[in-house]
Amino acid sequence: MFKRYLPIFNWLPHYHKRLLGADLLAGLIVTVMVIPQSLAYALLAGLPAVVGLYASILPQLLYTFLGTSRTLAVGPVAIIALMTGAALSSVATPGSAEYLQAALVLSLLSGAILVAMGAMKMGFFSNFLSHPVISGFLTASGILIAVSQLGSLLGVSSSGFTLVERLMTLLPNLPTFNPYTLAIGGGTLLFLVLMRRYGKQSLRKLGIPAALADLITKAGPVLAVVVTTLAAWYWQLAYHQGVAVVGTIPSGLPALSFPWGDASLWRALLIPAMLISLVGFVESVSMGQMLAAKRRQRISPNQELIGLGAANLAAGFTSGMPVTGGLSRTVINYDAGAQTPAAGAFAALGIALVTMAFTGWLYYLPIATLAATITVSILTLVDIPMLRQTWRYSRSDFAAMAVTILLTLVEGIEAGIIGGVTLSIALFLYRTSRPHSALVGRVPDTEHFRNVERHDVETVTNAALLRIDESLYFANARYLEDTVYNLVASRPELEHVVLICSAVNLIDASALESLDAINARLKDSDVKLHLSEVKGPVMDQLKKSDFLEALTGRVFLSTYAAWREFS
């Protein structure tokens, strides 16, 4: 009981010194590495930079107690920040007090939704986001975020949450770009790309050991932050050349916040909060599962909902923003050797310490540096080969992906996800609404039956054996009727129709009515309807209706039994 609802008791009692060392080191590395991205994602959402730090403290601590992944790191992440910004700017003006308050309401709402879904064991809901929709959404969001950072890289202003809005506000301002900002932003970008691609092998060639080379490569963003901050301080670029810097960050822990707001605000943010919860959960849980699998551990999706929900509630009460298990911060944590959630707790304490005492060090950090680090990490989301692969494999999956990308870019994030999910469900229903069916005949001298059009099989003239390759439900019930009626109309000599149900896993009430109608109609034409190979659960359900009594024919256990009867 205890262990189930407070997963911390699964590992804390077995904690020992060797783990402590590894976790402390990982916590230290994570603290240093995630501070720049936490600031950047807060800015991406249109919020003050410090909000990103606040959202990395208590949320992560609560997840340590309640989450089931050993290595997941919780805090602001790029996609959720983008979605947050889009949601908030539809209800308030960026920079206003209402905007800040709305961010807290959004956190509370998505926390409450996640906890409620966890309590109702509705983790399966995330399955409705198909792979093509997720990957299309990530690709489009990556492009949107990269474009949104262009302005910061160039030192010009832009706004909006669709591609068109962004470009329309960015392009007219392009001529006013700030060459110093561009030098810092462009330089950082180039450095990070080169570091990512060639850093490790170049350092190894210089004779540096593999582990250290790896660490230095990963610390690339931190190096860039340190160097550009020092440069901005030394030459006072903010004053003399107008380079935008992070500026004053209030020091001290966040005050407790109780963002009640009015009912209309909560209502307006409900749908965005649902989408943020769902996307955040999917991002978090798929990464948690991947990493757990690598170490042969398991996570519980429903308990993850509770953990992430608590983290978002915490963010709402401590001046934060919506959070989830982040891709890049989790990978940093995992690679830094985190063994238990304690590493996350140490990182949270580290960030709390920085927030209390060292925010002054971040004053001269150029915004362009942050934009460059976001851009580099976000471009890994853009997965063009996946587009080609999906096109080759399945046109309808590709359609769902393409629609998700286009809608996200053109209409915005909400439209993209809702459109993609709706289309992928509609396409699945459409595919199953015209099920494959085949007239089968007996493979000579066996008890096997195969499609008469593909194989050389024996048939009988007065009976048709029709195999239905799909569960029977409302979307294909009428199609089934048409199929049988066409069959009977085309073969007037028929006296028996056998529906082979080996691939029928479900018969719902609509399909039952259609079967009733088929049975009655065939009866009028003196054709008997039989079933064969009905699965156990389906048979159990049919017995609850009057269909079996009304059935003019029989239910055969095997198709071969039906064959013997009619041949």
Place this chain on the structure above:
Amino acid sequence: MFKRYLPIFNWLPHYHKRLLGADLLAGLIVTVMVIPQSLAYALLAGLPAVVGLYASILPQLLYTFLGTSRTLAVGPVAIIALMTGAALSSVATPGSAEYLQAALVLSLLSGAILVAMGAMKMGFFSNFLSHPVISGFLTASGILIAVSQLGSLLGVSSSGFTLVERLMTLLPNLPTFNPYTLAIGGGTLLFLVLMRRYGKQSLRKLGIPAALADLITKAGPVLAVVVTTLAAWYWQLAYHQGVAVVGTIPSGLPALSFPWGDASLWRALLIPAMLISLVGFVESVSMGQMLAAKRRQRISPNQELIGLGAANLAAGFTSGMPVTGGLSRTVINYDAGAQTPAAGAFAALGIALVTMAFTGWLYYLPIATLAATITVSILTLVDIPMLRQTWRYSRSDFAAMAVTILLTLVEGIEAGIIGGVTLSIALFLYRTSRPHSALVGRVPDTEHFRNVERHDVETVTNAALLRIDESLYFANARYLEDTVYNLVASRPELEHVVLICSAVNLIDASALESLDAINARLKDSDVKLHLSEVKGPVMDQLKKSDFLEALTGRVFLSTYAAWREFS
């Protein structure tokens, strides 16, 4: 080509005298019988009574040319009138010029939607309305309409389009009921109910021949109209006792209308128009199919969309209201012996004649009489036994039905349909998201394999044969992963896992990724993944991906082949 797009050429060239007699008689009967209900449904939608006549002329004529059903009668129907009223009163005040104009816009919109769906061959869309949702919706609408007529039966006013609104406006006015109106309304109601239940047998007992007795029974509403109109005229009930009557109906054919309106009106009516189109199409096509089947004819759902679409466009341009193939008017037409769509054309001409010359005869027709005829005909929609039957057969189908009924009554018609459809799709996806799967073993001395938990079968220790009873797609892809991982975790001695795909009709891109992940994960644990009994179309699609090359095991044609390999 001609015959396909103008179905009238399928029957008109073969037309002859014997058919003409039958069709003329049917046309005459329909004219007399549908005038009262056409007036009543216009009033139900909050429109002037004459609109119901206008909507019965040109729409029916166009359907004669373009429709594929031989006996369908097109015009205003109860459900669509209720939906029209609900849609219109959300954008205009009943009685205003805007309200009238909105009715025309709604007709044009739903006409355009139907034609577009027909052109794109999207008739299958109606399959998404499952039987439980339709039957729940009809039951709830029947109740709503009956309650809406209570006011007219009692001579008190009421308004609104949910049960609560209706009752809240009706109850306070109850004490002001008009005893004369109640006498007419209640008397007609009683007469019609008795006529329906005992009319035919009583008349036969009086020695009247069966055919005539049947006709008289069916003409019950016409008798009631004639008698109560004469009474209202003779005693001048409208003036002396305040009984509401139809009053002045402008005579003459409708003028052409071009209801352009502004864009915001069209936008506001778009969703209602879509629902009206869909519900109208389902009502029309299911009746058309039922009657066509009785006479071994066929209808084409996509051409029906065109026919009904044209009828609605005609209604929009001739001061009408949304129309569809109506249950009661079609049954009248069919029972009156209509042989071809010419009968419908004759009825349209008959109604045109009445509209031009005889509307004065309808002046004294009491509204309460119309309310009684609506109530009696609508109560046949309320199908309580179906509720019990569905509950017994399937809880999830019952849930969809119950939600549709409750939402329709409490929140209104749109919420009812959308909620019901959404829930039935979600429940279907949920059911298929946790597919049944079974470990199977060999039935001794055969090539058959059965569930190890239900049968006494042979197994091998180093290989698991897992049968998946569902298509693999995004909603169950992760569940499949869990199932396989749990299996492998619980049996460390496993070296081979065979997925038996005999019931897998589809593997989408999400499921393919899951199979890839399973393959890779099992490889890490030195377990080989095999497939067996993969269907032809599924195999063709897998070949378009890299999965088969990466697969650590083999694809066996039969499970028996896999068994021989491992035992």
